[in-house]
Amino acid sequence: MYRVFEALDELVTIVEEARGVPMTSGCVVPRGDVLELLDDVRDAIPTELDDAQDVLDHRDEVVGKAQHEAELGVSKARSEAERALTEARAESDRVRAEARAHAEQLVAEAQDQAERTINAGRQEYEELVGRAHAESERMVQAGRANYERAIEEGQSEQSRLVAETEIVMAARNESVRIVEDAQIEAQRLRGECDAYVDGKLADFEELLTHTLRSVGKGRSHLRGPAVSAASVPYDYRD
Numbered sequence: 001m002y003r004v005f006e007a008l009d010e011l012v013t014i015v016e017e018a019r020g021v022p023m024t025s026g027c028v029v030p031r032g033d034v035l036e037l038l039d040d041v042r043d044a045i046p047t048e049l050d051d052a053q054d055v056l057d058h059r060d061e062v063v064g065k066a067q068h069e070a071e072l073g074v075s076k077a078r079s080e081a082e083r084a085l086t087e088a089r090a091e092s093d094r095v096r097a098e099a100r101a102h103a104e105q106l107v108a109e110a111q112d113q114a115e116r117t118i119n120a121g122r123q124e125y126e127e128l129v130g131r132a133h134a135e136s137e138r139m140v141q142a143g144r145a146n147y148e149r150a151i152e153e154g155q156s157e158q159s160r161l162v163a164e165t166e167i168v169m170a171a172r173n174e175s176v177r178i179v180e181d182a183q184i185e186a187q188r189l190r191g192e193c194d195a196y197v198d199g200k201l202a203d204f205e206e207l208l209t210h211t212l213r214s215v216g217k218g219r220s221h222l223r224g225p226a227v228s229a230a231s232v233p234y235d236y237r238d
Contacts, residue, residue, distance in 0.1 A: 003044040007037045103222035110218045114211040121204040128200050132193040139189045143182035150178040 014034060018027035154175035157167070 004041055007040045007044065011037050100222065103218065107215065107218040107222060110211070110215045114208075114215055117207055117211050121207060125201060125204060128197050132197045135193055136190050139186045143186040146182045147179045150175045150182075 011034065014029055014037075015027065018029045020027045154171045157171040
C-alpha cells in the first residue's frame with residue numbers, strides 16, 4: 001500500500017509541475033513517466049490488497065484471541081469473586097458465631113453475678129432485719145422492765161408513804177415520767193434502727209439496679225449487629 005501512495009504522490013507532483021496548455025485548463029505531462037507510475041500502481045494494488053487482507057485476518061485472530069483471553073479473565077475473576085465471597089461469608093459466620101458466644105458468655109456472667117449479688121444482698125438484708133428486730137425487742141423488753149420496775153418501786157413507795165399524799169403523788173409522777181422516758185427512748189432506738197435498715201435497703205436497691213442494667217445492656221448487645229459487636233468486646237461493668 002505504501003508503493004501505491006508513493007506512485008500517486010508522484011503523479012500529483014507531475015501534474016502540478018506540468019506545463020499548462022494556453023487557453024485551456026489542461027497541461028502537458030510526460031507520457032512515459034505517467035504510464036510507468038500507473039503501471040506501478042496497477043502492479044502494487046493486488047499485493048497491497050493481499051497484505052491488507054493478511055492484516056485483517058491477523059486482526060481477526062488477535063481480536064478472537066483477545067476475546068478468548070478476556071472471557072478467560074472474566075471467568076477467572078468470577079470464580080475468584082465467588083471464592084472470595086464464600087470465604088467472606090464463612091468468615092462472617094465465624095465472627096458472628098464468636099460474637100454471639102462471647103455475648104452469651106457476658107450475659108451468663110452478668111446473670112451469675114447478679115444472682116450472687118442478689119443472694120448476698122438478701123442474706124445481708126435478712127441479717128440486718130433480724131438484728132434490727134432483736135435490738136428492737138431488746139429495747140422494748142428493757143423499757144417494759146424499767147416500766148414494771150418503776151411501777152413496783154412506785155407501788156412500794158406508795159404503800160410505804162400511803163399517809164403522805166404529796167410524796168405519793170411525787171412517786172406516781174416520777175413513775176409516769178420514767179415510763180414515758182423509757183417509751184421515748186424505745187421509740188428513738190426503734191427509729192434509728194429503722195433508718196439504718198432503710199439505708200442498707202437503699203444501697204442494696206442501687207446495687208440491684210446497676211446489675212439489672214448491666215444484664216439489659218448485655219442482652220441488647222446480643223441482639224445488635226453481630227460483626228460490629230465482635231470488633232469491640234462489650235464491657236458489662238459500665
